[in-house]
Amino acid sequence: xxxxxxxxxxxxxxxxxxxxxxxxxxxxxxxxxxxxxxxxxxxxxxxxxxxxxxxxxxxxxxxxxxxxxxxxxxxxxxxxxxxxxxxxxxxxxxxxxxxxxxxxxxxxxxxxxxxxxxxxxxxxxxxxxxxxxxxxxxxxxxxxxxxxxxxxxxxxxxxxxxxxxxxxxxxxxxxxxxxxxxxxxxxxxxxxxxxxxxxxxxxxxxxxxxxxxxxxxxxxxxxxxxxxxxxxxxxxxxxxxxxxxxxxxxxxxxxxxxxxxxxxxxxxxxxxxxxxxxxxxxxxxxxxxxxxxxxxxxxxxxxxxxxxxxxxxxxxxxxxxxxxxxxxxxxxxxxxxxxxxxxxxxxxxxxxxxxxxx
Amino acid sequence: xxxxxxxxxxxxxxxxxxxxxxxxxxxxxxxxxxxxxxxxxxxxxxxxxxxxxxxxxxxxxxxxxxxxxxxxxxxxxxxxxxxxxxxxxxxxxxxxxxxxxxxxxxxxxxxxxxxxxxxxxxxxxxxxxxxxxxxxxxxxxxxxxxxxxxxxxxxxxxxxxxxxxxxxxxxxxxxxxxxxxxxxxxxxxxxxxxxxxxxxxxxxxxxxxxxxxxxxxxxxxxxxxxxxxxxxxxxxxxxxxxxxxxxxxxxxxxxxxxxxxxxxxxxxxxxxxxxxxxxxxxxxxxxxxxxxxxx
Numbered sequence: 001x002x003x004x005x006x007x008x009x010x011x012x013x014x015x016x017x018x019x020x021x022x023x024x025x026x027x028x029x030x031x032x033x034x035x036x037x038x039x040x041x042x043x044x045x046x047x048x049x050x051x052x053x054x055x056x057x058x059x060x061x062x063x064x065x066x067x068x069x070x071x072x073x074x075x076x077x078x079x080x081x082x083x084x085x086x087x088x089x090x091x092x093x094x095x096x097x098x099x100x101x102x103x104x105x106x107x108x109x110x111x112x113x114x115x116x117x118x119x120x121x122x123x124x125x126x127x128x129x130x131x132x133x134x135x136x137x138x139x140x141x142x143x144x145x146x147x148x149x150x151x152x153x154x155x156x157x158x159x160x161x162x163x164x165x166x167x168x169x170x171x172x173x174x175x176x177x178x179x180x181x182x183x184x185x186x187x188x189x190x191x192x193x194x195x196x197x198x199x200x201x202x203x204x205x206x207x208x209x210x211x212x213x214x215x216x217x218x219x220x221x222x223x224x225x226x227x228x229x230x231x232x233x234x235x236x237x238x239x240x241x242x243x244x245x246x247x248x249x250x251x252x253x254x255x256x257x258x259x260x261x262x263x264x265x266x267x268x269x270x271x272x273x274x275x276x277x278x279x280x281x282x283x284x285x286x287x288x289x290x291x292x293x294x295x296x297x298x299x300x301x302x303x304x305x306x307x308x309x310x311x312x313x314x315x316x317x318x319x320x321x322x323x324x325x326x327x328x329x330x331x332x333x334x335x336x337x338x339x340x341x342x343x344x345x346x347x348x349x350x351x352x353x354x355x356x357x358x
Numbered sequence: 359x360x361x362x363x364x365x366x367x368x369x370x371x372x373x374x375x376x377x378x379x380x381x382x383x384x385x386x387x388x389x390x391x392x393x394x395x396x397x398x399x400x401x402x403x404x405x406x407x408x409x410x411x412x413x414x415x416x417x418x419x420x421x422x423x424x425x426x427x428x429x430x431x432x433x434x435x436x437x438x439x440x441x442x443x444x445x446x447x448x449x450x451x452x453x454x455x456x457x458x459x460x461x462x463x464x465x466x467x468x469x470x471x472x473x474x475x476x477x478x479x480x481x482x483x484x485x486x487x488x489x490x491x492x493x494x495x496x497x498x499x500x501x502x503x504x505x506x507x508x509x510x511x512x513x514x515x516x517x518x519x520x521x522x523x524x525x526x527x528x529x530x531x532x533x534x535x536x537x538x539x540x541x542x543x544x545x546x547x548x549x550x551x552x553x554x555x556x557x558x559x560x561x562x563x564x565x566x567x568x569x570x571x572x573x574x575x576x577x578x579x580x581x582x583x584x585x586x587x588x589x590x591x592x593x594x595x596x597x598x599x600x601x602x603x604x605x606x607x608x609x610x611x612x613x614x615x616x617x618x619x620x621x622x623x624x625x626x627x628x629x630x631x632x633x634x635x636x637x638x639x640x641x642x643x644x645x646x647x648x649x650x651x652x653x
Binding site: 210 | 361365368369372459463471473490557561562563564566567568569571573602603606607609610613618619622
């Protein structure tokens with residue numbers, strides 16, 4: 001017998017599979033599946049449906065925007081039957097290659113997050129006209145590209161309402177603000193909160209501080225403890241995962257009230273989280289992807305604000321049921337003026353400047 | 359003043375536990391750059407197991423167990439696979455950061471930060487502001503003292519130091535450097551696990567991805583700042599916590615007049631300055647390649 005015949009005999013006799021045999025069998029199976037039109041990997045998989053990819057530059061598990069986007073994308077995928085991928089891009093040097101790879105593989109829509117994606121999109125989008133790029137939390141791209149839609153969130157309007165609400169709820173008439181990092185958007189939020197408090201009384205101070213990270217609840221707790229220790233009894237958070245520490249600090253003493261930036265944060269402090277500025281990133285993603293899937297899609301810049309409901313300021317039902325009586329009563333009393341200010345903003349009667357200078 | 363003491367102790371204690379792990383490793387002749395990975399593993403395991411079982415004891419045990427397992431892995435890679443300890447340590451940090459992210463995603467999906475129903479027991483409101491201090495914070499000075507005794511006043515400690523400084527000489531008197539390193543890393547794993555658990559379960563009762571935020575590396579810096587001495591490293595960690603407290607205070611006192619980025623940079627700047635000053639005081643020489651080598 002030849003060597004090859006020997007091997008075949010051995011396989012037949014013992015049932016053992018040689019490495020070469022396994023590779024040959026696997027290869028044949030893949031080729032067969034591909035020939036039959038089954039999506040195995042690469043272009044074939046993407047071509048099987050209009051792939052929608054979410055490339056997020058902040059880690060999931062933030063109890064905030066990214067988790068909300070993923071949940072909404074999954075729900076939309078289930079409803080409209082398209083495949084999705086969610087990719088966490090932690091390294092800026094890889095942004096462009098991730099976008100190119102996805103677009104090159106035939107992704108129909110690529111949703112990205114935050115301003116740092118602007119340049120990679122500018123570089124990649126012209127090369128892939130059949131792919132729609134959506135950038136959430138973005139400045140306008142100039143000149144506009146037909147396959148790129150940027151979405152801006154005027155969250156500072158929500159912060160203005162938080163300042164107004166805090167000034168009415170606070171018993172010490174001293175407010176605090178804790179942001180993740182001193183970025184233009186967050187600086188504008190702090191200034192808007194000051195403007196909101198000043199709407200009630202110009203003497204109400206708003207002390208702002210930044211943790212230097214969106215993922216450091218320990219530092220959030222220490223900053224909050226110092227703010228509460230200085231007599232402040234109302235803090236607006238603006239720091240993603242850092243907020244958990246702020247909410248925790250509120251539970252370590254009495255007369256400590258927090259306003260959050262996400263509805264899911266209500267349950268972290270049923271007795272202390274009175275309200276939340278909302279940026280409904282998930283709903284915004286749903287709206288924008290649905291629009292991109294439609295036949296009348298056009299690129300350009302879109303501004304979300306209180307009018308379309310993506311930005312909002314809402315009370316916590318848990319707080320209203322469980323919070324300290326005095327603060328709950330003040331919150332209830334404050335709400336009509338918050339609603340009035342909201343309507344004034346929507347109707348254009350009240351303007352809040354977007355001031356990024358501290 | 360009480361506010362300052364409580365804040366500094368709460369901030370420094372996790373770092374001190376982790377720094378003690380670094381001290382043990384340094385005594386055994388290993389620059390352990392995996393402290394960040396051990397710390398976040400302890401933080402994650404502590405909260406996840408407490409959340410799953412409802413028992414903080416189970417959480418603490420899990421934090422210690424996983425951190426010890428990672429330390430054993432580090433020993434295996436360094437000792438048996440002959441890997442460079444610096445690179446292996448950095449790899450361990452990457453493994454801890456990525457592994458905890460993966461674990462949270464696997465167990466909870468993308469539901470957000472994990473919240474434990476209970477935390478490490480504290481003194482309670484009867485003690486005023488000191489009531490915020492938990493058992494691990496109160497145990498910290500005793501732990502540091504015990505480690506000092508172990509390293510400086512016992513046969514084991516002297517043999518460990520000998521193995522770290524002169525492994526060949528130690529071997530000639532019957533000590534087994536590989537075994538001593540294993541013991542040091544496992545003990546360190548226990549302490550680093552407790553440090554991580556203190557970070558997440560002590561007060562916060564929350565784990566979120568990446569929450570160590572470089573504190574493991576600051577603990578490593580405290581080891582160097584403190585010249586590898588348990589008490590020195592403890593004071594270094596307390597100093598870093600004090601600087602962080604002052605940084606926050608500066609933001610609040612000076613408001614917009616304070617350069618925020620500079621203020622936020624203060625703890626790290628103090629780390630670099632502290633190491634430089636301590637090296638000058640000890641008449642230290644620049645780090646050479648022999649120091650970087652294991653043994």
